[in-house]
Amino acid sequence: MAIASVIVAAEAGAVEAVEADLGRLPNTTVYGSKENEIVTVIEAESVAALTDGLQRLAAVERVVGVYPVYARVHE
Amino acid sequence: MKMTRRDLMKYSAAMAAASAIGLDLPLPRGAHAAAGPDRWVKGVCRYCGAGCGVYVGTAGGKVVAVKGDKDNWNKGFLCLKGNFLPAIMTAPDRLQYPLLRRGNKFERISWNEAMDLMVGKFHDAIRKNGPNGVGFYGSGQAFTEESYVINKLFKGGLGTNNIDGNPRLCMASAAVGYVSTFGKDEPMGAYDDINHADCFFIIGSNMAEAHPVIFRLVNERKQKGKDVKIVMVDPRKTLSARIADLHMSFTPGTDLAILNAMAHVIVREKLYDKGFVDKHTLFKTMVDPGPPPKISKVSWDDYVKFLDDYTPEAAEKLSGCPAGEIVKAARWFATSKATMSFWCMGLNQRTRGVWVNNLVHNLHLLTGQICRPGATSFSLTGQPNACGGVRDGGLLSHLLPYGRAVANDKDRAEMEQFWGVPAGRIQPKPGLTAMEMFQGVNTGAIRCLWVACTNPGQSLPNVEVYRKGMAAENTFLVVSETYHPTRTSELADLVLPAALWVEKDGTYGQSERRYQYVEKAVNPPGEARPDLNVMIDFAQRLMTAMGRGTEAKKLFPYKNSEEVWNEIRLCSRGTAYDFMGMTRARLKKEHGLQWPCPTESHPGTIRRYTSEYDVLVKQADPKAEGVLFYSAKADNNRVTVWLRPHKGPAEPPDKEYPFALTTGRQIEHWHTGTMTLKVPELKRSAPDAYLEINPRDAARVGVKNKDKVRVTSRRGSIVLEAKVVDVPRDGLVFMPMHYPDRMINALTTDAYDALSKQPEFKICAVKLEKA
Numbered sequence: 001m002a003i004a005s006v007i008v009a010a011e012a013g014a015v016e017a018v019e020a021d022l023g024r025l026p027n028t029t030v031y032g033s034k035e036n037e038i039v040t041v042i043e044a045e046s047v048a049a050l051t052d053g054l055q056r057l058a059a060v061e062r063v064v065g066v067y068p069v070y071a072r073v074h075e
Numbered sequence: 076m077k078m079t080r081r082d083l084m085k086y087s088a089a090m091a092a093a094s095a096i097g098l099d100l101p102l103p104r105g106a107h108a109a110a111g112p113d114r115w116v117k118g119v120c121r122y123c124g125a126g127c128g129v130y131v132g133t134a135g136g137k138v139v140a141v142k143g144d145k146d147n148w149n150k151g152f153l154c155l156k157g158n159f160l161p162a163i164m165t166a167p168d169r170l171q172y173p174l175l176r177r178g179n180k181f182e183r184i185s186w187n188e189a190m191d192l193m194v195g196k197f198h199d200a201i202r203k204n205g206p207n208g209v210g211f212y213g214s215g216q217a218f219t220e221e222s223y224v225i226n227k228l229f230k231g232g233l234g235t236n237n238i239d240g241n242p243r244l245c246m247a248s249a250a251v252g253y254v255s256t257f258g259k260d261e262p263m264g265a266y267d268d269i270n271h272a273d274c275f276f277i278i279g280s281n282m283a284e285a286h287p288v289i290f291r292l293v294n295e296r297k298q299k300g301k302d303v304k305i306v307m308v309d310p311r312k313t314l315s316a317r318i319a320d321l322h323m324s325f326t327p328g329t330d331l332a333i334l335n336a337m338a339h340v341i342v343r344e345k346l347y348d349k350g351f352v353d354k355h356t357l358f359k360t361m362v363d364p365g366p367p368p369k370i371s372k373v374s375w376d377d378y379v380k381f382l383d384d385y386t387p388e389a390a391e392k393l394s395g396c397p398a399g400e401i402v403k404a405a406r407w408f409a410t411s412k413a414t415m416s417f418w419c420m421g422l423n424q425r426t427r428g429v430w431v432n433n434l435v436h437n438l439h440l441l442t443g444q445i446c447r448p449g450a451t452s453f454s455l456t457g458q459p460n461a462c463g464g465v466r467d468g469g470l471l472s473h474l475l476p477y478g479r480a481v482a483n484d485k486d487r488a489e490m491e492q493f494w495g496v497p498a499g500r501i502q503p504k505p506g507l508t509a510m511e512m513f514q515g516v517n518t519g520a521i522r523c524l525w526v527a528c529t530n531p532g533q534s535l536p537n538v539e540v541y542r543k544g545m546a547a548e549n550t551f552l553v554v555s556e557t558y559h560p561t562r563t564s565e566l567a568d569l570v571l572p573a574a575l576w577v578e579k580d581g582t583y584g585q586s587e588r589r590y591q592y593v594e595k596a597v598n599p600p601g602e603a604r605p606d607l608n609v610m611i612d613f614a615q616r617l618m619t620a621m622g623r624g625t626e627a628k629k630l631f632p633y634k635n636s637e638e639v640w641n642e643i644r645l646c647s648r649g650t651a652y653d654f655m656g657m658t659r660a661r662l663k664k665e666h667g668l669q670w671p672c673p674t675e676s677h678p679g680t681i682r683r684y685t686s687e688y689d690v691l692v693k694q695a696d697p698k699a700e701g702v703l704f705y706s707a708k709a710d711n712n713r714v715t716v717w718l719r720p721h722k723g724p725a726e727p728p729d730k731e732y733p734f735a736l737t738t739g740r741q742i743e744h745w746h747t748g749t750m751t752l753k754v755p756e757l758k759r760s761a762p763d764a765y766l767e768i769n770p771r772d773a774a775r776v777g778v779k780n781k782d783k784v785r786v787t788s789r790r791g792s793i794v795l796e797a798k799v800v801d802v803p804r805d806g807l808v809f810m811p812m813h814y815p816d817r818m819i820n821a822l823t824t825d826a827y828d829a830l831s832k833q834p835e836f837k838i839c840a841v842k843l844e845k846a
Contacts, residue, residue, distance in 0.1 A: 001081065004158065005088035007096060009291070012298050031089040034098040036298045041085045041092075051760040054155065064318060065294055067287065068158040069151060070091035070142045 001043065002050050008038040008057055009065035021060045027053060091142050091151065112140050116596040117663070119583045120157045121576045122745045124215070124456025125286050126585025127153055128666050129160075131577050131596045138164045138577065138597055147666040148266050148589070154287035156745055159754045163575070164597070166753035170559040170572040171601025181559075181570065186602060189569060190609075190616055193525075196551040198620045200522035206235035207502075210512050210521045213240040213470050214528035215461025218581025218593070220639035221607045222464035223476065223646075224631065225527070228614040231494040232623070232630055236481055236506025237521065239472045241529040242461040243509035244536075247831035248423040249454035250466050252432025255830075256440075257714050258707035259478055259651050260466050263683040264415070264451030265587040265669065269296050271449030274411030275305045276404070278330065278435065279421020279837075283314035284742040286419070286455055293417075294318055304411065306404045308333065309421065310737070311767075311803045321404060324804045327735045327838045328724035329394035331427060333401060334434035335721065336390035339382040340405035341441050347409070348443030355702060356440050357710060360718040364829055373718065381718045393721060395804075409442045413449025420457065420739065424836040428828045430719040437716050446685040446702045456586040457746075463584020467652055467670075468643070472506035476643075477650040481505045493646060495629060508832035510535075510825060517544035527555040527606055528573065530747040532563030533815055536834045537790050537825035542566060555606055558749050562815050572603035579605035581636050582662065588669045588680070590654065592662035607636055648673075651691065651706060724838040725826035728806060732788065732840035734772070737803075738812045738819055748813035764817040765798040767809040768843070773799045776843045783846035786810070788839050791821030794846045808841065 010018035015033050022030050022040055031039040042053035058066045093099070112132025120127040128147025132140035138161045145151030173189035174181035184192075200208040211229055213222055222240070229238040242250075253260045269275075269292045282290035297303045297318055307319035308330065316322045325333060341347050358378045363369035387398035408414050416439065422431045436452050444450040456462055469476040479486035487501045507515050513535060515521040524545075535541045545552050545566040554567040557575040564570045577596035584590045599605070611631050618627035633639050637659045647654040647670075656672035656679075669679040671691050682688040685702050695705035695712075704714045728735050743761035744751040751757045766784050768776070778784050780799040785792060786808070795810065795817065803809050810819045824839040 001084075003084050003088050005092035007092050007152065009294060009298070029085060029089075031086075031093065032098055034096045037096045037098075037295075039089055039092045039096070039098055041089050043081075043085065051155075051756045055760070065283075065291060067152050067291055068155055069153065070088045070140070070158070 001045065003041060003043050004050050004053070004068050005070045006040045006042060006054065006057060007067045007069060008040050008060075008063055009067070010036050010038060011062045011064055012036055014062035018060060018062055022057065025056055025060075028057070116577060116594045117144065118577055118593040118596070119459060119585075119591045120153065121160060121163070121216075121459060121750070122156050123286060124458050124461055124586045125149070125289050126459060126583060126589060126591060126667070127157060127288050128591065129153065129157065133596050136597055144666060148587070149288050152288045152291055155742055156751055156757065159757055162754040163750040164578075166558060168558045168560070168753070169600050169603070170556055170570060171603055172572060173602070174559065174570040176568045186604070189571060190612060193553055193569060193613065194616045194620050197523045197617055200551070201233065201621065204522055206233045207237055207506070208521065209233070209235065209523040210237040210507065210515065210525070212509065212512060212524060212526045212529065212531060213238065213465065215240060215242045215245070215458030215465050217460060217464055217528045217606060218579070218636065219460060219464040219468055219584060219590075219643065220581050220636045221610060222460070222468045222470040223643050224607060224610045224614070224633070224639055226468060226470050226476065227494060227630065228610065230475065230481075230501050231490065231496045232614060232618055232627070234500045234502060236472050236502050236504065237512060238470065238506060239509045239512055240465040240470045241509065241531070241534065242458065242465040243471065243833060244424070244534065244836070245420060245457040246423055246454065246461055246466070247471070247833040248425065248428025248432055248828055251429045251831040252436065253454070255429060255715065256433055256436040256717065257704060258709065261462060261588055262451065262453045262586065263446060264453055265681045266292060267681055268413075268415050268449050268451045268453070269293055272296065272411075272413045272415035273300065273303050273449065274407050274414040275303070276308070276408055276414055276416040276438075277306065277315065278308035278416070278418045279423075280417050280419035280455055281309070281311070281313040281315050281739060282417060282455070283317070285740045287742060289455070290315060304407045306407060308404075310807050311809060313802065314742075321400060321407075323396050323400045323404060325394040325396040327737060327807055328425070328727060329721065330422070331431050331434060331719060332385060332390040332393040332721035333396055334431065334438065335382060335385035335719075336387045336401045337405040337408065338434070338437055338441060339385045340387060340402050341409050341438070342379055342382055344406070346406065347441045351443035352441060355704060355713060356716050357713045358718065359715050366829075368830070378716060378718055385721070408438055408444070411444075413447060414439070414442070414444040415449055416452050417455055419455040421837055423454075423833060425833075425838070426725045426826050426828050426835045427722050428833050429830040430717070430722070433717040433719050440714060440716050446682060448682070451682070454586070459585060460583045462586055462588070463582065463590060467584055472508050475501070477647045477652045496626070510827055510832060510834060513541040513544060516550055517541065519549055522549065523551045523553070525553045525555070526563060530561050530563045530749060532561065532566050533747040533818065534820065535825070536820050536823040536836055538818060538820040539791060540825070555609065557603070558753070561749050562747070562818070571609060572601065574599035574603050574605045578603070579607070581607065582640060589667035590657055590662065590670065591667040592659065594663070607639070653691070725835055726789070726824050726838070726840045728840045732842045733806070734841050734843060735807045736786070736788065736822060736839050736841040737807060737809050737837050738823060739809065741811045741813065744811070744813040746813065748815060752813065752815070764795055764811050764814040764819060766795045766843075767798045767800060767803055769801050769803050769805065770799050771805055772808070773797060776845065778843070778845050785844045785846040786822065786841050787844070788822040788824075788841045790824070793817060793819065793821065808843070
């Protein structure tokens with residue numbers, strides 16, 4: 001199991017829409033937001049699969065940045 | 076609700092992110108048992124020059140996690156690469172023992188054998204060819220203590236200035252740019268200026284991929300600030316351009332004309348700050364490039380006349396950048412409350428790198444957009460200690476530590492006295508710069524070369540030419556490396572296993588003059604040793620072999636890195652750098668300190684050259700109020716607006732080679748990939764190099780997305796997959812620089828800037844064919 005927490009930055013005024021879109025992604029949990037930044041955790045079966053999750057976050061409409069904060073690489 | 080272990084781990088991860096943005100996310104009751112590392116050790120990220128503060132988590136003697144330091148400037152954030160740092164420690168190709176080449180194979184030998192052999196070879200070369208027959212090529216990734224000790228050995232102990240570092244390839248033009256404009260190196264501002272700027276002028280930098288955490292701060296400022304403008308000047312429409320209000324594309328190599336045209340608009344429309352210009356500046360032009368360059372002082376009127384040639388329309392003709400965009404950028408730059416510039420390799424890796432750096436500074440000086448919160452001229456840095464260990468510490472062939480110069484009689488005498496070496500030991504002539512040193516290896520002038528913590532066998536421009544010299548039988552090449560083989564260690568005669576990152580301790584100094592201590596967290600594998608330890612050992616053995624054993628004991632008495640650091644503090648005392656207040660104890664406690672920091676009660680200096688923040692202003696002139704460029708003492712504290720004409724690249728596209736090739740980074744990887752390509756998830760995300768080409772050019776060449784394309788320059792040829800995407804402008808193609816099995820530097824030109832000696836990686840001419 002691998003877990004990463006990520007700050008997802010949304011365009012101004014798009015936080016709620018982005019939060020909703022993120023919530024629909026598999027293995028993705030939204031924990032809250034402050035201003036335009038959304039605390040998100042992604043899970044994957046392997047560490048290698050985490051990057052797929054990060055790419056999915058970046059591809060969400062009106063996302064302007066994806067910033068990983070913490071990752072458990074060895075588990 | 077009962078939380079599972081998985082829930083706890085997720086929550087723990089979420090808390091780390093929440094704390095980074097100041098979101099209150101309390102830990103649920105009973106959640107304290109969440110699994111985590113046994114111990115967290117404070118350090119600095121191993122990669123770029125941003126210098127993000129980190130905590131390294133260890134368990135069972137291994138690095139298992141990394142998290143951003145929320146109390147440091149990076150506010151807890153790390154980039155993708157930083158988050159995966161634990162994987163670089165345990166890569167299967169970690170070198171654990173010294174290796175000696177025997178024919179085409181390497182054999183394990185003991186450290187004693189390795190050091191005896193190395194000392195014998197260096198001693199022999201010095202006896203036969205003098206001290207200039209040997210050289211050292213260092214790194215902006217080594218700790219400050221390591222760079223200081225090896226610099227002391229070569230310049231003070233052996234008496235050769237043939238010691239240079241890989242920052243010569245990445246930021247020499249920025250360094251010479253600062254020195255030629257302001258009199259001293261390094262940015263005067265800080266990342267904190269991002270929080271105060273209303274206009275960002277970003278040129279020659281893809282910050283979103285190369286410096287993501289700094290870019291996040293810019294993005295945050297853009298989102299939260301009122302009417303914040305971002306101008307992006309880049310011939311590629313990179314990820315960074317996503318948030319730009321104005322993206323100015325141009326023909327590669329014509330940005331000097333654009334910057335002069337912006338100055339033209341600022342002068343013509345009287346947007347300049349006359350009071351600032353009159354009080355703090357003077358004007359100079361280079362009459363003859365030399366060497367040595369012949370420089371002449373000129374007047375404001377001469378400058379205005381010089382700018383006559385650079386109307387926005389004339390610049391448009393040269394650069395392809397619309398005149399209207401140049402005018403708009405100039406107005407935003409001049410009239411914002413505070414303008415901050417960022418640039419990186421797009422300006423530095425050029426044959427006119429120093430000139431184009433000067434032209435950015437010119438805009439700040441004309442408009443007075445400098446030395447105020449948010450108003451500053453800021454060069455981004457590529458490596459974690461290029462500023463600290465190499466620029467500040469003087470690990471370049473023309474420098475001595477802390478702002479002193481090899482060619483300056485007083486500086487040499489001062490260092491000879493400080494080090495306690497005989498007068499005249501330090502040679503007055505600068506040594507060979509990076510490219511000259513590898514040319515010297517090719518000609519046999521350098522018989523023994525020690526390369527530490529860097530990978531020139533992949534990273535030099537026109538690399539195949541220099542690989543031959545490194546592999547030649549009459550060259551004794553020693554490589555200190557963490558991994559083996561690399562494209563350099565494969566050429567070595569002797570490979571020494573090096574401890575990596577938190578397997579040793581030392582000090583890093585990043586882009587905003589912030590020095591930070593990296594604490595040791597785990598032991599190195601096998602027999603790998605910290606480079607500092609190897610350097611001290613080598614210094615004592617070699618000087619003893621040379622009959623200077625007593626001197627060696629006095630010069631290199633250090634038992635640990637703290638003793639070296641304390642000597643460095645003394646060496647910087649009374650200079651513009653002044654680290655005296657940065658004790659090891661303070662660095663362990665604080666989240667970095669910015670120099671000058673002259674006393675133990677001094678908080679560090681966020682902005683230089685202004686009495687409000689910089690204590691050295693009053694030391695230079697007790698009556699001074701506001702801005703004082705004490706760094707430019709030789710010009711009565713006036714800094715220079717340079718008249719630098721437009722001049723194109725060394726090798727522009729032509730009929731035979733019609734495309735300009737530029738190289739650069741991807742967000743997943745760093746430099747020659749020795750570390751990031753060992754991280755499975757980063758490699759999986761970005762597994763190979765490609766040729767980025769826009770759809771119009773692709774159609775002209777007859778290639779489609781994922782087709783194989785042969786890319787040929789005057790120096791070499793490689794085949795890559797095409798990535799057809801509307802990012803580069805017409806006539807420009809891009810390749811990432813990281814991949815050891817692609818060797819894209821077989822194509823790049825080794826032409827270099829006459830002033831900084833930095834090569835022009837960013838522009839060369841190529842032709843394309845469907846393969």
